[in-house]
Amino acid sequence: xxxxxxxxxxxxxxxxxxxxxxxxxxxxxxxxxxxxxxxxxxxxxxxxxxxxxxxxxxxxxxxxxxxxxxxxxxxxxxxxxxxxxxxxxxxxxxxxxxxxxxxxxxxxxxxxxxxxxxxxxxxxxxxxxxxxxxxxxxxxxxxxxxxxxxxxxxxxxxxxxxxxxxxxxxxxxxxxxxxxxxxxxxxxxxxxxxxxxxxxxxxxxxxxxxxxxxxxxxxxxxxxxxxxxxxxxxxxxxxxxxxxxxxxxxxxxxxxxxxxxxxxxxxxxxxxxxxxxxxxxxxxxxxxxxxxxxxxxxxxxxxxxxxxxxxxxxxxxxxxxxxxxxxxxxxxxxxxxxxxxxxxxxxxxxxxxxxxxxxxxxxxxxxxxxxxxxxxxxxxxxxxxxxxxxxxxxxxxxxxxxxxxxxxxxxxxxxxxxxxxxxxxxxxxxxxxxxxxxxxxxxxxxxxxxxxxxxxxxxxxxxxxxxxxxxxxxxxxxxxxxxxxxxxxxxxxxxxxxxxxxxxxxxxxxxxxxxxxxxxxxxxxxxxxxxxxxxxxxxxxxxxxxxxxxxxxxxxxxxxxxxxxxx
Numbered sequence: 401x402x403x404x405x406x407x408x409x410x411x412x413x414x415x416x417x418x419x420x421x422x423x424x425x426x427x428x429x430x431x432x433x434x435x436x437x438x439x440x441x442x443x444x445x446x447x448x449x450x451x452x453x454x455x456x457x458x459x460x461x462x463x464x465x466x467x468x469x470x471x472x473x474x475x476x477x478x479x480x481x482x483x484x485x486x487x488x489x490x491x492x493x494x495x496x497x498x499x500x501x502x503x504x505x506x507x508x509x510x511x512x513x514x515x516x517x518x519x520x521x522x523x524x525x526x527x528x529x530x531x532x533x534x535x536x537x538x539x540x541x542x543x544x545x546x547x548x549x550x551x552x553x554x555x556x557x558x559x560x561x562x563x564x565x566x567x568x569x570x571x572x573x574x575x576x577x578x579x580x581x582x583x584x585x586x587x588x589x590x591x592x593x594x595x596x597x598x599x600x601x602x603x604x605x606x607x608x609x610x611x612x613x614x615x616x617x618x619x620x621x622x623x624x625x626x627x628x629x630x631x632x633x634x635x636x637x638x639x640x641x642x643x644x645x646x647x648x649x650x651x652x653x654x655x656x657x658x659x660x661x662x663x664x665x666x667x668x669x670x671x672x673x674x675x676x677x678x679x680x681x682x683x684x685x686x687x688x689x690x691x692x693x694x695x696x697x698x699x700x701x702x703x704x705x706x707x708x709x710x711x712x713x714x715x716x717x718x719x720x721x722x723x724x725x726x727x728x729x730x731x732x733x734x735x736x737x738x739x740x741x742x743x744x745x746x747x748x749x750x751x752x753x754x755x756x757x758x759x760x761x762x763x764x765x766x767x768x769x770x771x772x773x774x775x776x777x778x779x780x781x782x783x784x785x786x787x788x789x790x791x792x793x794x795x796x797x798x799x800x801x802x803x804x805x806x807x808x809x810x811x812x813x814x815x816x817x818x819x820x821x822x823x824x825x826x827x828x829x830x831x832x833x834x835x836x837x838x839x840x841x842x843x844x845x846x847x848x849x850x851x852x853x854x855x856x857x858x859x860x861x862x863x864x865x866x867x868x869x870x871x872x873x874x875x876x877x878x879x880x881x882x883x884x885x886x887x888x889x890x891x892x893x894x895x896x897x898x899x900x901x902x903x904x905x906x907x908x909x910x911x912x913x914x915x916x917x918x919x920x921x922x923x924x925x926x927x928x929x930x931x932x933x934x935x936x937x938x939x940x941x942x943x944x945x946x947x948x949x950x951x952x953x954x955x956x957x958x959x960x961x962x963x964x965x966x967x
Contacts, residue, residue: 458966459744462672462701464725465714466647467628467663468656473502474607474629478646481623483604485615492613497623499607505614507600507659514575516565516588519774520707522752526776527561537585540566546710554965555746555753560707564591576852580884587774587887594711598659618654625728626651628663633726635719638899647727654713664714665727673697673739674731679724680758681936683732684824686943689936690738692952695962696934697723699747699756742949744966747957749780754960755933761831762786762869762935763905763927764805764812765796766956771867772889772930780957783868783931786812786938788955796870799863803907805870806833806926813938814927822944828937831928834902838921840914843896847877850895851886855879857917861908869931871904889930896923903927933957 467473476499483491518534518541521527527543534541544562565588569575575590582588602619605612627646634640649667656662673694677683681693700723705715708722716722747754755778757769769781785791794801809817816832838846844858856879864874864885875886877895886892893901905926912919934956942952950962 459669462669463714464665465662465717466665470661471504473661475500476627477623479624481621484620486617501605501607502653502661503603504661505601505603509659510594510596510598510657512592512594514569514572514590514592516579517562517591518586518588519563521561521776522557524561527563530563546706555748555751583885583887594657598655598657600655600659618652621651636900645727645729670743674736675725675727676723677739678730678732678735679726682824683735685940686822688943688949689939690735691742691949692939694738694742695745696756696758699754702753703755744964745962746965747960748963749960754780757933758936759929759931761814761828761928761937762931764810765869767867767869767871767931769932771873772932780959781932786814786935797866797868802870806924813941814935821941825937825940831902834925836923840918843921847895853884856881869905871931
């Protein structure tokens with residue numbers, strides 16, 4: 401295990417600065433002439449503010465996983481292309497563009513063990529606090545240090561600490577069973593750790609002339625643009641689909657630990673952001689909100705490296721799990737300008753780059769981060785009312801207050817009826833307040849399929865705990881055979897929908913009875929997304945009202961300041 405971890409820990413590629421001094425000889429005549437002019441005027445030259453030239457070597461390079469788990473990948477190359485192996489030797493050089501496919505041949509997956517992680521902390525002492533708490537509950541655990549990145553910019557965490565239960569499982573189902581057994585003691589998530597490398601061959605075939613070649617290792621493509629077919633978008637959410645997408649930068653194809661094909665786009669951070677911002681926020685939003693989004697996305701990218709995919713050959717994925725990245729396919733001039741005008745700017749808190757979660761529509765109040773994920777509470781990620789002024793006088797963590805809140809139409813930035821809203825946010829009306837309705841048998845089927853629990857017939861859904869925004873943290877499912885608890889915001893949203901509920905801020909109404917059981921369940925809710933950090937529609941409304949990007953960011957991330965870390 402120890403021997404393979406260093407190879408599996410993915411460190412971000414970073415191009416070190418190289419300062420090349422080019423000295424030009426100045427002839428003595430020129431020197432004397434300049435000196436004479438200065439002497440005649442008897443004035444010192446005007447002091448100008450030093451302007452640092454843009455230098456791409458100052459910014460990190462990001463590796464983004466854009467396709468995973470494929471037995472075959474079809475792509476098209478625009479312009480000439482060269483294929484390079486892991487030793488940087490050319491396999492093919494200067495070929496004309498065209499259509500290609502890649503296949504995984506004779507592949508064999510790695511062997512895995514499965515364990516449960518109960519939290520991740522960026523400080524050792526914080527991890528030790530969690531470890532003590534877990535051990536006090538009778539669970540054996542340890543701290544696993546993960547090297548996250550080697551970014552040569554200040555204020556980044558070089559490592560994080562994951563608290564992992566000692567018990568190991570040979571299958572994911574066994575891990576899920578144990579996870580259910582201990583859910584009343586602690587929340588947890590399943591992690592899988594490879595014990596060896598996968599095996600197999602990549603076969604590249606030119607579909608225009610049927611030429612092919614095999615490679616036992618990764619292949620990098622050097623070309624101006626590559627187009628991939630059938631890229632998955634929004635997996636598991638209500639907007640799930642596939643797209644054909646175009647990408648710049650360098651592309652790499654390799655076999656993952658499951659013996660399947662992974663495609664990785666390697667590019668500068670600022671170029672990556674130009675593919676993220678219009679994918680996460682409509683390019684038609686007010687410009688200051690796009691600038692706020694660009695900074696938040698930059699912070700999220702850097703802060704998540706090493707955390708989200710520690711055992712993968714890439715830094716970030718291209719989905720909601722990390723940030724939505726669509727390559728060149730949705731680039732827009734306004735969002736590109738927002739990235740360029742905020743180049744190198746990060747949010748800082750206590751001498752570290754922050755995290756910068758954001759969500760589509762908070763519903764009127766944002767959420768504390770520790771109520772959504774297995775991470776420690778962040779002072780800058782406190783739930784706030786989505787408007788200027790005081791906090792609510794009635795806490796939304798109380799059941800009776802949540803019902804009143806959802807049934808009302810509070811005057812908040814993301815409100816669907818707020819006056820003077822930009823037309824670009826009109827699509828969000830259906831998310832501010834929403835309702836879904838299920839027949840009991842329909843809901844039973846969904847819960848059973850999503851959780852794997854055999855609970856019999858559905859007797860009740862009981863909210864046990866809510867966060868400061870009213871979002872559910874714990875929900876009890878009561879059945880005729882058993883009762884069990886669903887922990888955390890996203891698992892609750894997934895368990896009660898064929899896709900994913902808009903948010904976990906909802907209350908439950910029941911209508912009708914059949915043989916002593918509820919006939920219809922009605923979920924009335926507020927917002928879209930986890931609700932932590934910046935409310936994107938709220939940010940757009942703030943910008944439309946004249947707020948600048950820094951005012952938007954300091955409203956949603958309280959206590960932070962902005963600093964430019966590279967040019």
